[in-house]
Amino acid sequence: MITLSNVGKSYGHDVTIGPVDLTIPEGGITALVGPNGAGKSTLLTMIGRLLGIDSGHIEVAGYDVAKTKSKDLAKIIAILRQENHFIARLTVRQLVGFSRFPYSQGRLTEADEVAINNSITFLNLEGLQDRYLDELSGGQRQRAYVAMVLAQDTEYVLLDEPLNNLDMKHSVQMMRHLKRAAQELGRTIIIVLHDINFAGHYADHICAVKDGQVTEFGTPAEILTDDVLTRIFDTPVHVIDGPNGALAVYY
Helix, strand or coil: CEEEEEEEEEECCCEEEEEEEEEECCCEEEEEECCCCCCHHHHHHHHCCCCCCCEEEEEECCEECCCCCHHHHCCCEEEECCCCCCCCCCEHHHHHHHCCHHHHCCCCCHHHHHHHHHHHHHCCCHHHCCCEHHHCCHHHHHHHHHHHHHHCCCCEEEEECCCCCCCHHHHHHHHHHHHHHHHHCCCEEEEECCCHHHHHHHCCEEEEEECCEEEEEECHHHHCCHHHHHHHHCCCCEEEEECCEEEEECC
């Protein structure tokens, strides 16, 4: 379980996050949604301690995020940001191997190799594992990054807009991989998404962020209603019954 208590962050007079009180349950996928600039990515990076908080308290699996040693926190939380600046002349396998540093400090053990192999297989990257990152398509490269965070073997996985720059086909494939990771590997996945319909179809819980505040939290059935979505996005949204569940129509 992830718990945020009275969490706040300020960037001068104009941008403020919080105070946020939020409980994210263990297991499944929780999607953070909301308008651009609402604070979704900031909230995610504060949970992952890539950004400090000005006030409040964050706990993940009972650990105080601010006080837990980095080497211990890295065995609890894995995070993938939007900006990935890995050297292009790394192979997929080398990239995935970086995730094992908290366990082996750079000297890979047999257990590390097993974790790397399992993650590469899970993301269907066996045929690409010796290819360099700059030789991959955008969808292949994003799968490699996700394989890296899964190989870190943490209970909690934080993903900041992993569908960015993916086309429709690869976005669907990625969400299916993440759903499987939650169900089959027992991971708790927190993901920032822009597409409310992807959130509605694949997430178990949806957390709406607006103007630096958590304004809604619930199941997709609770969030995907005309009134709630119109309130979140400040534009008329109509929810209809689609062939595979509720669909938000906003054009």
